[in-house]
Amino acid sequence: MTRILAALLGLAISSLPLGAQPTSEKVVLVLDGSNSMWGQIEGVAKITIAKDVLASMLDGWQSETAFGLVVYGHREEGNCDDIETLVGLGPFDGEVARSAVSSVTPRGKTPLTAAVRHAATLFAQSGATGRIVLLTDGIETCKGDPCQLGEELAAQGVGLAVHIVGFDMTGQDVSPLRCLAEVTGGSYRDASD
Numbered sequence: 001m002t003r004i005l006a007a008l009l010g011l012a013i014s015s016l017p018l019g020a021q022p023t024s025e026k027v028v029l030v031l032d033g034s035n036s037m038w039g040q041i042e043g044v045a046k047i048t049i050a051k052d053v054l055a056s057m058l059d060g061w062q063s064e065t066a067f068g069l070v071v072y073g074h075r076e077e078g079n080c081d082d083i084e085t086l087v088g089l090g091p092f093d094g095e096v097a098r099s100a101v102s103s104v105t106p107r108g109k110t111p112l113t114a115a116v117r118h119a120a121t122l123f124a125q126s127g128a129t130g131r132i133v134l135l136t137d138g139i140e141t142c143k144g145d146p147c148q149l150g151e152e153l154a155a156q157g158v159g160l161a162v163h164i165v166g167f168d169m170t171g172q173d174v175s176p177l178r179c180l181a182e183v184t185g186g187s188y189r190d191a192s193d
Helices: 002-014 046-059 094-102 112-126 146-156 175-183
Strands: 026-032 066-072 083-090 130-136 160-167 188-191
Touching (some): 112 160, 160 175, 175 188
Parallel strands (some): 160 188
16 A cells, blocks of 8 residues: 555656756645544554655655645644645755654544645745645545636646545545546546555
């Protein structure tokens, strides 16, 4: 499972356009910190698997690629506004990134649409384009419309692609997530056993 998730995250991040200048490559990771991440796969909590995979991924991160981290559902139960930038989009600092990922404790809901919108504002603030990589184990639970957000981002014409890794989402309707990814020029991948 860990190898599958790592490969999918690597695929999403390595899909930066060929020929892009190294300093122009920017990625914001949106991490699901909702309560469902306590669910287990083969006796291991999904949040533990995600943290381990992300720590390994960050160890191999290209220092020329800017990095940001947004997390949702990690501070309060039942709060659809529980979205936080843990690492602002900027030069990659591995120690800061790993520390931020390890600090996440799942608690709340899944406002993934608002979290992706929040991540998009980080690019707007820096005047940059790039990739958002969303790692989630659940569908939207806060009345957001991922597909509509995808259409809004695509209409802006800023070249901001959303890649989504659906972590252990068997049996859930992932069509809104697929739409968000595809409309923005990104990809949706399942990471399941």
